Amino acid sequence: MRCSIFVRNLWLLLLLGVLPLVAGAAEYRRLPPPPRSGLTTDWLIKDPDRNRLVLYLPNYHAPEQAYYQWLSVRPGRPLPITFTARENLSLFLNNQLVFTAPAPASYTLDLAELLPAGTPQGGLHLLCVWHPESVPNLTSFQNALAPAESPVGIREALTTGAQPRPRGHQGQNVFLGFLLLIGLGYGGLRATYQPGFARIYQLEGMWGQGTAEQDFLVKPTLTWLNLVLVLLFALSFALLLVAIHTNIENIVILRRLFDVAESTIVVKVLLYTALVAAFVLGKYLFLESMGYIFDVAELVTIQYREFIRTVLFMGLFLPGVMLLYLGLNRQLPETVLWVSNGVVSLLLVGTVWRVARTLHRKRSLLNLHLFSYLCATEVIPLVVLLKLIVFTY
Numbered sequence: 177m178r179c180s181i182f183v184r185n186l187w188l189l190l191l192l193g194v195l196p197l198v199a200g201a202a203e204y205r206r207l208p209p210p211p212r213s214g215l216t217t218d219w220l221i222k223d224p225d226r227n228r229l230v231l232y233l234p235n236y237h238a239p240e241q242a243y244y245q246w247l248s249v250r251p252g253r254p255l256p257i258t259f260t261a262r263e264n265l266s267l268f269l270n271n272q273l274v275f276t277a278p279a280p281a282s283y284t285l286d287l288a289e290l291l292p293a294g295t296p297q298g299g300l301h302l303l304c305v306w307h308p309e310s311v312p313n314l315t316s317f318q319n320a321l322a323p324a325e326s327p328v329g330i331r332e333a334l335t336t337g338a339q340p341r342p343r344g345h346q347g348q349n350v351f352l353g354f355l356l357l358i359g360l361g362y363g364g365l366r367a368t369y370q371p372g373f374a375r376i377y378q379l380e381g382m383w384g385q386g387t388a389e390q391d392f393l394v395k396p397t398l399t400w401l402n403l404v405l406v407l408l409f410a411l412s413f414a415l416l417l418v419a420i421h422t423n424i425e426n427i428v429i430l431r432r433l434f435d436v437a438e439s440t441i442v443v444k445v446l447l448y449t450a451l452v453a454a455f456v457l458g459k460y461l462f463l464e465s466m467g468y469i470f471d472v473a474e475l476v477t478i479q480y481r482e483f484i485r486t487v488l489f490m491g492l493f494l495p496g497v498m499l500l501y502l503g504l505n506r507q508l509p510e511t512v513l514w515v516s517n518g519v520v521s522l523l524l525v526g527t528v529w530r531v532a533r534t535l536h537r538k539r540s541l542l543n544l545h546l547f548s549y550l551c552a553t554e555v556i557p558l559v560v561l562l563k564l565i566v567f568t569y
Contacts, residue, residue, distance in 0.1 A: 214319040215257055220244040242306040243314060247287065251298040255287040256320035260313055268304035270295060279510065284320055350441045351502060354415050358495050361408045365401065372401045376488050402484060406456050407449070409491035413523075414448030416494055417565065419501050420516050456487060463553055470549040475538060479531055479553070486530040490523045524561055528554045 220229040221240045229244055249255055261277040267290075268274065274290040277283065291301065305312045366373045418441060460480050467476040497519050501512050531554055532541060541547050 214255060215245065215247070215317055218245070219314055220246075239311040241308070241311065242304055243312060244305075245303045246300050247303050249288050249291065249298060249301055253288065256284060257287060258282065258284045258316075258318050258320045260316040262307060262310060262313075264309075265305070265307045265312060268302075268306065270302055271304070280513075282316075348502065350445065351415060351419060351498065354411060354445060355495055355498055358408055358412055358415075361404070362492070365404060365408075369401045372399070376405070376485055377492055402488070405488050406484070407453055409488055409494075410449045410452035410456065411445070412491055412494035412498070413452050414445050415498050416501070416516060416520070417448050418444045419498060420513065456484070459483065466549065466553050470545065470552070472539075472546065472549055475535060475549075478538060479535060482531050482534040483527060486527045487523075490526060493519065494523075520565055521562065524558055524565075528558050 219232045221232045221237060221243060222228075223230045232240070232243060247255065260280075260282045262280050263277055265277040266273055266275065269287065269291055272292040274287075274292070275283075275285060287301075287303065288297070291297065295301070305314070305317070460476075463476045463480055464473070467473040497516055501516060504512050532550055535541060535546070535550060539546055541550060
């Protein structure tokens with residue numbers, strides 16, 4: 177009897193001791209994570225149907241012009257960020273405009289200093305990145321404050337005016353190495369194949385009707401000399417495109433405006449070289465098919481030879497533009513951009529003009545049928561290339 181009473185009392189004591197623990201465990205709630213300070217890689221877009229912000233998934237959602245992110249700002253602490261921007265890229269904090277990029281460049285600014293007047297310094301704030309014409313380069317938005325850096329030093333270095341960050345030449349060693357290779361290639365060909373080299377690169381034949389020009393139009397087109405010169409032209413053109421499209425813009429064809437490793441630049445140069453060489457060599461098949469459709473097959477060979485000759489001649493000036501880029505891009509990026517685009521436009525337009533001039537000497541382009549053939553083979557591809565390469569800013 178006493179044993180049973182003892183056992184019952186023992187169970188009561190155990191229950192009285194365990195029940196508070198169980199109750200406390202049932203009431204336990206995980207504390208919310210501390211608010212994240214600074215930028216993250218998670219961006220939001222507006223869902224107009226539900227009127228709310230949703231997580232942006234690059235491979236799921238269509239590109240937008242405005243992207244959002246919630247930021248936690250600590251009172252009295254800076255929040256510096258760096259990013260690259262096209263002209264007119266705008267930043268909003270709490271739906272108020274705080275910054276607009278005056279020119280394509282890299283910028284560093286302190287978001288804590290740009291908070292709208294009357295806004296509490298601490299707490300969450302909504303950042304919006306918006307561009308009126310294109311998709312902002314989200315991958316370039318990064319935190320500028322490293323853990324080992326002093327907040328006081330960062331605050332002294334930043335201003336609310338968001339000064340552009342000085343940038344060196346991305347892949348300068350790569351560009352110089354390829355330029356050296358191009359120079360050695362042209363020099364070696366000139367010393368080895370001097371008659372054939374002179375037949376292509378002469379100024380008097382470019383604007384007149386010299387004997388060397390006529391000689392080139394009757395010589396075989398795909399010789400070893402011409403093939404090597406096409407590769408050198410493709411490499412020169414690829415260097416110029418990669419240089420412009422890596423440091424200044426974000427084009428549609430291969431659009432990038434962010435810091436990339438030199439190994440990535442090498443891959444881009446080789447890819448561009450292959451694309452340009454394939455376009456130049458593959459145009460003959462395109463002309464053959466169009467010549468058959470328009471029944472002007474006798475003009476295809478002359479047209480392609482003039483195309484090759486003009487492209488190779490104008491390509492000789494591309495390494496000079498690259499030297500201009502390496503020398504002045506840091507001080508005068510806008511000027512270098514316009515000059516580079518002008519040279520590319522002159523190369524494309526001049527090639528079409530020379531081809532049309534040669535064809536007109538064989539058969540009058542006043543003939544509507546022949547003029548339509550020229551538009552299909554030269555003018556329309558010219559417009560497409562200008563749009564993809566030049567007029568994409």
